[in-house]
Amino acid sequence: MVSIAVSMPQLQMFFLVFLRTGAFLMSIPMLNAPSVPTLFRLALTLAASLLLFPLLALAPPVASADLFTLSIAAGGEVLIGILAGLAIRLIFEGIQLAGELAGYQMGLAIAEVIDPSSEDQVAILAQFTSLLATLVFLILNGHHWFIRTLVESYRAVPPFGFHVDGPVLERLVRLTAEMFVIGLKAGAPVMVALLLGTVAFGLVARAVPQMNIFVVSMPLNIGLGLVFFGLSLPHLAGYLGQLFGGVARHAMALLEALS
Numbered sequence: 130m131v132s133i134a135v136s137m138p139q140l141q142m143f144f145l146v147f148l149r150t151g152a153f154l155m156s157i158p159m160l161n162a163p164s165v166p167t168l169f170r171l172a173l174t175l176a177a178s179l180l181l182f183p184l185l186a187l188a189p190p191v192a193s194a195d196l197f198t199l200s201i202a203a204g205g206e207v208l209i210g211i212l213a214g215l216a217i218r219l220i221f222e223g224i225q226l227a228g229e230l231a232g233y234q235m236g237l238a239i240a241e242v243i244d245p246s247s248e249d250q251v252a253i254l255a256q257f258t259s260l261l262a263t264l265v266f267l268i269l270n271g272h273h274w275f276i277r278t279l280v281e282s283y284r285a286v287p288p289f290g291f292h293v294d295g296p297v298l299e300r301l302v303r304l305t306a307e308m309f310v311i312g313l314k315a316g317a318p319v320m321v322a323l324l325l326g327t328v329a330f331g332l333v334a335r336a337v338p339q340m341n342i343f344v345v346s347m348p349l350n351i352g353l354g355l356v357f358f359g360l361s362l363p364h365l366a367g368y369l370g371q372l373f374g375g376v377a378r379h380a381m382a383l384l385e386a387l388s
Contacts, residue, residue, distance in 0.1 A: 144203070145202060145289075146185070146206075146283075147175065148207050150174050151210065152206070152207045152209070152214070153210035153213050154177065157214040157217050159263065160173075184280075187287065202291070206291070209282060209286055209291060210282075212297075213278060213282050213380045213384055215304075217278065217380055219305065219307070221262055223307070223311030223315070224259065224262040224311060224315055224369065225251070225255045225256075225262075226255070226311070226312030227255075227311070227312040228252060228257060229251070229312075230313075231316045231323070232254035234319070235254070235319075236347055236351055237252060237254055254358070258365075261362075261365070261366070261369075262369055265373070266373055269370055271373055271376065274376045275376075278381070281381055285381060315368060318358075318360070319358050319361060322354070323354055326350060330345075330349075
């Protein structure tokens with residue numbers, strides 16, 4: 130007969146690992162969608178925790194009978210998981226922002242589809258860039274970076290080592306600002322081409338006042354934007370690959386401020 134002896138400190142440590150892993154997996158892209166069943170996410174969290182717990186080799190603290198201390202530690206683990214997932218999600222949000230900005234300039238913002246990850250209506254070009262980013266991410270084995278980020282988070286902030294101060298908010302603001310930078314870089318070719326096209330249409334309107342430039346420019350803007358968007362796809366894929374290579378760095382930059 131096989132018997133498994135589990136001490137209270139080990140059980141507490143596994144509980145904290147389970148909370149951080151669950152918060153991380155439920156906040157990263159592709160798994161935070163409402164269409165993903167909750168039971169599947171819970172089962173995935175339990176399986177990942179059982180696999181990670183012996184590999185992390187965390188030193189269990191003395192069993193704490195103080196429920197308040199354990200509750201604070203549990204809340205900190207959940208917050209760490211959410212922040213690590215948020216740092217990764219902001220990259221995908223920045224890429225989707227590039228499609229939204231280009232779509233607004235092209236006049237395609239009125240054409241919306243249902244985003245399966247959020248079940249909200251988004252611009253069709255933003256949905257295309259989001260799906261392209263997800264495809265490139267999976268091709269580059271980005272899910273391995275998810276696991277690496279989760280493991281590195283325990284080295285940066287071990288259980289019971291969580292605290293919040295000024296640098297955390299500063300890093301979070303920087304990551305949010307970087308989301309807009311990513312959106313501008315990813316959509317720069319299309320936005321610059323459309324901006325130059327708008328200037329050209331303005332000159333034509335001054336030279337030929339009889340022309341209804343608003344009617345003429347609408348289909349030309351869409352065609353010009355789609356052409357430059359298609360031409361920029363190879364460069365966009367390369368930029369996404371370079372961007373996803375720093376996924377762990379974005380998350381760790383935020384988590385290091387928590388230690």
